[in-house]
Amino acid sequence: xxxxxxxxxxxxxxxxxxxxxxxxxxxxxxxxxxxxxxxxxxxxxxxxxxxxxxxxxxxxxxxxxxxxxxxxxxxxxxxxxxxxxxxxxxxxxxxxxxxxxxxxxxxxxxxxxxxxxxxxxxxxxxxxxxxxxxxxxxxxxxxxxxxxxxxxxxxxxxxxxxxxxxxxxxxxxxxxxxxxxxxxxxxxxxxxxxxxxxxxxxxxxxxxxxxxxxxxxxxxxxxxxxxxxxxxxxxxxxxxxxxxxxxxxxxxxxxxxxxxxxxxxxxxxxxxxxxxxxxxxxxxxxxxxxxxxxxxxxxxxxxxxxxxxxxxxxxxxxxxxxxxxxxxxxxxxxxxxxxxxxxxxxxxxxxxxxxxxxxxxxxxxxxxxxxxxxxxxxxxxxxxxxxxxxxxxxxxxxxxxxxxxxxxxxxxxxxxxxxxxxxxxxxxxxxxxxxxxxxxxxxxxxxxxxxxxxxxxxxxxxxxxxxxxxxxxxxxxxxxxxxxxxxxxxxxxxxxxxxxxxxxxx
Amino acid sequence: xxxxxxxxxxxxxxxxxxxxxxxxxxxxxxxxxxxxxxxxxxxxxxxxxxxxxxxxxxxxxxxxxxxxxxxxxxxxxxxxxxxxxxxxxxxxxxxxxxxxxxxxxxxxxxxxxxxxxxxxxxxxxxxxxxxxxxxxxxxxxxxxxxxxxxxxxxxxxxxxxxxxxxxxxxxxxxxxxxxxxxxxxxxxxxxxxxxxxxxxxxxxxxxxxxxxxxxxxxxxxxxxxxxxxxxxxxxxxxxxx
Numbered sequence: 001x002x003x004x005x006x007x008x009x010x011x012x013x014x015x016x017x018x019x020x021x022x023x024x025x026x027x028x029x030x031x032x033x034x035x036x037x038x039x040x041x042x043x044x045x046x047x048x049x050x051x052x053x054x055x056x057x058x059x060x061x062x063x064x065x066x067x068x069x070x071x072x073x074x075x076x077x078x079x080x081x082x083x084x085x086x087x088x089x090x091x092x093x094x095x096x097x098x099x100x101x102x103x104x105x106x107x108x109x110x111x112x113x114x115x116x117x118x119x120x121x122x123x124x125x126x127x128x129x130x131x132x133x134x135x136x137x138x139x140x141x142x143x144x145x146x147x148x149x150x151x152x153x154x155x156x157x158x159x160x161x162x163x164x165x166x167x168x169x170x171x172x173x174x175x176x177x178x179x180x181x182x183x184x185x186x187x188x189x190x191x192x193x194x195x196x197x198x199x200x201x202x203x204x205x206x207x208x209x210x211x212x213x214x215x216x217x218x219x220x221x222x223x224x225x226x227x228x229x230x231x232x233x234x235x236x237x238x239x240x241x242x243x244x245x246x247x248x249x250x251x252x253x254x255x256x257x258x259x260x261x262x263x264x265x266x267x268x269x270x271x272x273x274x275x276x277x278x279x280x281x282x283x284x285x286x287x288x289x290x291x292x293x294x295x296x297x298x299x300x301x302x303x304x305x306x307x308x309x310x311x312x313x314x315x316x317x318x319x320x321x322x323x324x325x326x327x328x329x330x331x332x333x334x335x336x337x338x339x340x341x342x343x344x345x346x347x348x349x350x351x352x353x354x355x356x357x358x359x360x361x362x363x364x365x366x367x368x369x370x371x372x373x374x375x376x377x378x379x380x381x382x383x384x385x386x387x388x389x390x391x392x393x394x395x396x397x398x399x400x401x402x403x404x405x406x407x408x409x410x411x412x413x414x415x416x417x418x419x420x421x422x423x424x425x426x427x428x429x430x431x432x433x434x435x436x437x438x439x440x441x442x443x444x445x446x447x448x449x450x451x452x453x454x455x456x457x458x459x460x461x462x463x464x465x466x467x468x469x470x471x472x473x474x475x476x477x478x479x480x481x482x483x484x485x486x487x488x489x490x491x492x493x494x495x496x497x498x499x500x501x502x503x504x505x506x
Numbered sequence: 507x508x509x510x511x512x513x514x515x516x517x518x519x520x521x522x523x524x525x526x527x528x529x530x531x532x533x534x535x536x537x538x539x540x541x542x543x544x545x546x547x548x549x550x551x552x553x554x555x556x557x558x559x560x561x562x563x564x565x566x567x568x569x570x571x572x573x574x575x576x577x578x579x580x581x582x583x584x585x586x587x588x589x590x591x592x593x594x595x596x597x598x599x600x601x602x603x604x605x606x607x608x609x610x611x612x613x614x615x616x617x618x619x620x621x622x623x624x625x626x627x628x629x630x631x632x633x634x635x636x637x638x639x640x641x642x643x644x645x646x647x648x649x650x651x652x653x654x655x656x657x658x659x660x661x662x663x664x665x666x667x668x669x670x671x672x673x674x675x676x677x678x679x680x681x682x683x684x685x686x687x688x689x690x691x692x693x694x695x696x697x698x699x700x701x702x703x704x705x706x707x708x709x710x711x712x713x714x715x716x717x718x719x720x721x722x723x724x725x726x727x728x729x730x731x732x733x734x735x736x737x738x739x740x741x742x743x744x745x746x747x
Binding site: 067459 | 714
């Protein structure tokens with residue numbers, strides 16, 4: 001018989017070993033990222049950028065210490081991330097952690113660098129007090145600096161850090177022009193897209209004139225939502241630009257919807273013939289899709305007015321993309337008042353559809369009047385998938401290879417649509433626009449990274465009957481199965497018992 | 507090894523021959539199914555092809571159901587004296603505890619396996635992130651294993667089932683939420699300690715879709731601790747001073 005002492009000391013020893021293993025595991029751990037797009041692993045883009053650093057980069061991380069663990073986790077995550085970057089960079093990336101709360105001078109330094117503190121509730125000595133927390137970083141390369149004022153925990157960190165490094169390490173940024181002069185939005189009106197583009201490019205307004213040629217410095221041009229007629233002279237200038245190997249992104253509003261007056265009209269800017277010469281027709285129709293966004297409607301009933309959300313098929317939600325660098329990783333793009341595209345070219349042009357509407361789509365001719373109260377049925381969506389964005393490659397003008405991206409809607413990436421406050425647009429909408437420019441300029445480096453954090457996984461459009469069936473089958477089937485198994489088992493036991501009670505003559 | 511398996515099989519069979527297994531299955535599946543598909547933040551309301559709503563609800567239902575399964579495992583045997591019969595057979599204390607652990611764990615695993623139709627349905631109507639779903643299931647299994655071993659431990663220290671149930675819930679509550687709450691407004695070493703001890707933190711980390719050895723080691727440690735402590739409680743009777 002063992003003695004009590006010997007037994008308990010062996011139990012304590014095992015417990016001690018277990019605790020030790022746990023302590024060790026915080027420092028030596030392996031991570032296996034099973035998410036579909038490897039959301040928590042460094043992307044190829046980051047690897048390329050960090051491996052190819054030529055100059056030393058210094059990351060000064062201004063992080064407060066002594067924070068509650070859920071916030072402190074951000075610091076730890078950022079540190080883990082920096083360790084991986086430093087390993088990849090072959091010694092070109094060094095980092096240091098600074099605690100600005102220690103010293104008012106450091107705090108001032110952080111503030112001047114553009115890192116703004118956030119207030120966090122901390123419990124200390126039985127009192128809840130507010131503490132200033134710094135969660136930012138300054139990235140330096142040579143004399144240049146870039147600031148991440150506030151670090152979002154999670155996958156957004158990698159995007160912020162890599163784009164900062166990329167921003168600093170790009171020498172001679174190529175220029176991308178946003179065509180002006182026909183009622184188009186300016187760079188400022190597309191704040192979200194401009195912000196994403198300035199990492200790699202100088203994104204600036206360019207006004208087309210009758211006399212001067214488009215300078216060759218523009219690596220790509222974007223023609224977004226023109227409202228006024230484009231004179232043929234300007235189109236000729238675009239042709240000349242394409243003939244020199246220029247690249248062009250066209251996001252065209254062929255129809256426009258006015259929700260205030262509930263009317264939808266045709267927009268004619270005189271570009272149709274020119275575009276169809278390149279091989280693409282943007283149709284004079286509204287695309288309607290059963291998979292759509294909702295609008296808020298104010299309804300009056302007697303003395304009561306109330307607001308309700310109504311599904312509005314003129315705002316298609318696209319989830320169906322082809323496998324192409326531009327649409328890589330995109331999950332959900334909303335194109336308000338879009339028009340379908342058709343191909344009109346021949347074999348000399350390589351036409352690649354990029355995005356489609358759902359398989360329950362329809363069209364409605366313009367001009368039209370929107371009936372918000374309309375009860376949409378199956379019959380309203382007789383058409384299958386409709387192309388709404390496409391890439392074309394080939395000798396588009398002259399004998400030089402050139403590339404264009406055409407999107408059947410102009411407003412999708414514009415923040416300031418004229419009048420009122422700028423509205424934020426979907427992340428993926430911006431990504432579609434920026435990826436398009438990236439592909440045209442042959443720089444697909446950041447596409448991987450841009451769409452990494454997006455994680456919307458919408459379920460398919462289902463009819464109500466189907467939905468109800470799925471609901472009850474999923475709710476009921478497992479329970480019924482369990483009950484059936486129970487009945488089967490008790491029946492079998494009963495038979496066994498009866499058999500045992502029978503007289504046996506063997 | 508063989509005797510562990512025989513004990514586990516016997517126990518599992520006795521679950522399915524009594525009403526316990528069916529009540530547990532129907533309640534668990536009823537709760538999970540109701541809140542995943544019909545009411546609350548259900549799949550169609552959220553509109554996302556993800557099983558997050560199921561994992562959230564299972565996180566709580568399992569927390570309550572597991573002590574109800576484990577409460578009688580050792581307590582009842584001790585009360586009725588059958589534990590003596592069992593232990594005089596050619597099996598060690600450890601084999602008894604591990605066998606009973608396996609039986610409870612398998613019952614919970616079977617209950618979780620009954621929700622696979624949810625996954626199949628979702629995979630057919632949307633683009634599911636497979637890695638995240640499988641990691642979520644793995645997280646549920648590891649969490650169940652941890653609570654089963656806590657339940658076995660509490661069942662081993664008393665011969666009253668109700669006490670065992672309440673104790674298991676009480677201990678579980680610390681791992682489930684209290685450590686997390688403490689961690690969120692403490693700083694420094696204590697904060698970090700509670701953060702590491704909190705089971706929900708590790709569960710969330712797993713259900714993102716990333717298998718981290720840290721989290722796996724944490725769950726396995728709780729399992730091992732529960733089993734060792736339960737075993738040492740059984741072993742007490744054989745110890746001399």
